[in-house]
Amino acid sequence: MPPSICALCNTNRALILRPKNHQKLCKPCFLRTFETEIHHTITSHHLFHRGERIAIGASGGKDSTVLASVLKTLNERYDYGVELLLLSIDEGIKGYRDDSLETVKRNAKQYDMPLTILGYEELYGWTMDQVVEQVGKKGNCTYCGVFRRQALDRGAARLGVQHVVTGHNADDVAETVLMNLLRGDLPRLSRTTSIITSTPSLTPPPPPSSSPPSSSSSTCHTNIKRSKPLKYAYEKEIVLYAHHKNLDYFSTECLYSPEAFRGSARALIKNLERIRPSAILDVVRSGEDMAKLVPGGNEACGNGCTGQTIVADEGEGGCGSANGRSSGGEMASMEMQLVMNETAVEYGLEVEITSGSLEYQTHNSQMSMLGPLVNGKKGQRPKGPAPTLRKAPRQTMGQCKRCGYLSSQDICKACVLLEGLNKSRPKNSIEISSAVKEPQESQTISATTSIQRLDLGAE
Amino acid sequence: MTDNKSEDVIPITVEFSGGLEMLFSNKRKHNLSIPRNDDSGAASNIAFLVSYLCQNVMKDPRKNLFVLDETVRPGILVLINDADWELEGEDKYEIQRGDNILFVSTLHGG
Structure with missing residues (x-):
């Protein structure tokens, strides 16, 4: 191949082929x-x-x-x-x-x-x-x-x-x-x-x-x-x-x-x-x-x-x-996730989430389930009634009640994860299928059951 | 074929960066003598070099992090004497004495 000449200066040998427009540049x-x-x-x-x-x-x-x-x-x-x-x-x-x-x-x-x-x-x-x-x-x-x-x-x-x-x-x-x-x-x-x-x-x-x-x-x-x-x-x-x-x-x-x-x-x-x-x-x-x-x-x-x-x-x-690139293997895990969701709908099971980014849809219900069951080690958790279950699918931005960080949840993700860590227990292993459109009550029951099961397992 | 008489081999420099060096004994620069011709007698080109590297230089078993579908994995840039290999005929480029071939991965993070 004869050497290509730069399309801009028309003098130097081109070394770069630009992906966006195939321009050859020195x-x-x-x-x-x-x-x-x-x-x-x-x-x-x-x-x-x-x-x-x-x-x-x-x-x-x-x-x-x-x-x-x-x-x-x-x-x-x-x-x-x-x-x-x-x-x-x-x-x-x-x-x-x-x-x-x-x-x-x-x-x-x-x-x-x-x-x-x-x-x-x-x-x-x-x-x-x-x-x-x-x-x-x-x-x-x-x-x-x-x-x-x-x-x-x-x-x-x-x-x-x-x-x-x-x-x-x-x-x-x-x-x-x-x-x-x-x-x-x-x-x-x-x-x-x-x-x-x-x-x-x-x-x-x-x-x-x-x-x-x-x-x-x-x-x-x-x-x-x-x-x-x-x-x-x-x-x-x-x-x-x-x-x-x-x-x-x-x-x-x-x-x-x-x-x-x-x-x-x-x-x-x-x-x-x-x-x-x-x-x-x-x-x-x-x-x-x-x-x-x-x-x-x-x-x-x-x-x-x-x-x-x-x-x-x-x-x-x-x-x-x-800096925020996804963790990869996501398409495969997504596919698996979809299959699992279907299974869960069929049998009314909760679903184990492997890809963390999928978890946020069920976050609301999960949080309110966990609220009354757990106590923060550091005692920073505000006492009082458990956070109420919010149904809004669209995010409305508020502040994390614990750390003040912007969050669509009552308690931000970092605080939820930290609480889990501080209790020597990962929270992310429990999830409820987001695809299940059931009355809230039955969701509550299934989540509570799974938490109790986990409690037993941890002991 | 294993006879390495000086007229049968060409000296080149092969470099790996952007994380690829991890697959090549953590060494960035390799001075190599590769056969002048491939098994069929044709002049050695980049396609031949890639398979030569896999067989003779790469000790890491994860060949598919470097090669996919018998060519360099998409996301790995190849520069021939600093020029994009797409300007030089890609894997058909016939390797010359003293060439510098650089493989840079864009796939690895910071």
């Missing part, structure tokens, strides 16, 4: 084009405003490293006038996060940005290593995902920052669109395709509190904005940008969900890309268009958000390795 033209497109995403969506302090959710992986590098470049080139900080979450997984945190520390020096590392242990009193010791390797991604989402918000609040940017790329969004379509979860489709989401979260209590989500008495609430400047950037181009710019990033697989990409929606996306590279952005755009058709999609938006800003839900995100 290295300098590619780097410039990539940066310019991110700039256009930022300006056309009004992501930043002058004087804003912005925390970059940094894992040391390719996406967040490229994000930090590009934002630094653009902030200087176009004079955004924003202050950039790095915020890293340490899940507490020995042999996994330690190495990538070293990369983040180097990045902090290279990009001259202050770095804050916040650990699950500090926030929740549990490292992921301890969680896995407790609940086993199966299902631990649920804990990690729920903890992670809150952790970034809490970190931002602690830094006094109102805006967190994450490295979610077009492939991530396309994957999420597919998963939500397969689940039939239209409200979440609407939320996850939005380039800006917001989560009212805690501002830091006066003294640095190391206790797990503390009582809401001394805290007030403020909107933490989330955005994804790389939303329209192909993962392929992110990796190529990192390669051609010699960026220092770290690739690893989480020890607790190795090879998560196999058999997942991720693999499907990559196969589509091999056949027709533009498919990824097509899926993203289709997701956005479908989200517009979701009735009342924007009504899910709680207090204080405007325009296209949509309130993110706490369950968003799964496996931590890519």
Whole structure:
């Protein structure tokens, strides 16, 4: 094959074939084009405003490293006038996060940005290593995902920052669109395709509190904005940008969900890309268009958000390795789930949920069942009548009664999971089939029965 | 075939990154001498290199994390002397003396 010439400068040899439009570019033209497109995403969506302090959710992986590098470049080139900080979450997984945190520390020096590392242990009193010791390797991604989402918000609040940017790329969004379509979860489709989401979260209590989500008495609430400047950037181009710019990033697989990409929606996306590279952005755009058709999609938006800003839900995100990339193998587990649901409807059984993200539909009823049966170890649980059963299928945002975090439930997911952990008993093993449309009472009975059974088993 | 006379082999550099190095003895850079021709006598191309790597270099048994349906798994980028292999004829590209072939995975997280 004769060497191709760059389509932009018509001089240099082309090294990059752009997936979105098959354009052949040389290295300098590619780097410039990539940066310019991110700039256009930022300006056309009004992501930043002058004087804003912005925390970059940094894992040391390719996406967040490229994000930090590009934002630094653009902030200087176009004079955004924003202050950039790095915020890293340490899940507490020995042999996994330690190495990538070293990369983040180097990045902090290279990009001259202050770095804050916040650990699950500090926030929740549990490292992921301890969680896995407790609940086993199966299902631990649920804990990690729920903890992670809150952790970034809490970190931002602690830094006094109102805006967190994450490295979610077009492939991530396309994957999420597919998963939500397969689940039939239209409200979440609407939320996850939005380039800006917001989560009212805690501002830091006066003294640095190391206790797990503390009582809401001394805290007030403020909107933490989330955005994804790389939303329209192909993962392929992110990796190529990192390669051609010699960026220092770290690739690893989480020890607790190795090879998560196999058999997942991720693999499907990559196969589509091999056949027709533009498919990824097509899926993203289709997701956005479908989200517009979701009735009342924007009504899910709680207090204080405007325009296209949509309130993110706490369950968003799964496996931590890519800031909310799903934990993989989901299509297979979903299929199994559907079969099990059918069986459960037939026999009136409760269903064991293997994929944590599926669990939220039955959350309401589960919570109210568990309410009167369990006592929080730390005594933070407000005394009084059990939370009432709410039937509304649409999420209405309120605050967690225990920690004050934004939640559609009386008690947020993290607190539910923590309570389970603190009682040495995983909650996620019990579920009620969401497909069963029975009177509430019979649901109550079946759930209570299963809990009692579990109690016996635990003793 | 196992006769490694210098005119029958070509020296190349093969690199793995983005997490792929984990499958290749945790080593990023491999200096290799590969046969000039494949078993049928045709000039060695990338397709041949990939199967050669699986048989001779990769000690990890999880071959399907690198190869799927007899080609490089989707999500793994191949750069031939820094150029996207799609610009060079993909797996039909005939390997030249001194070539640098880089396999970068996009599949692994941070």
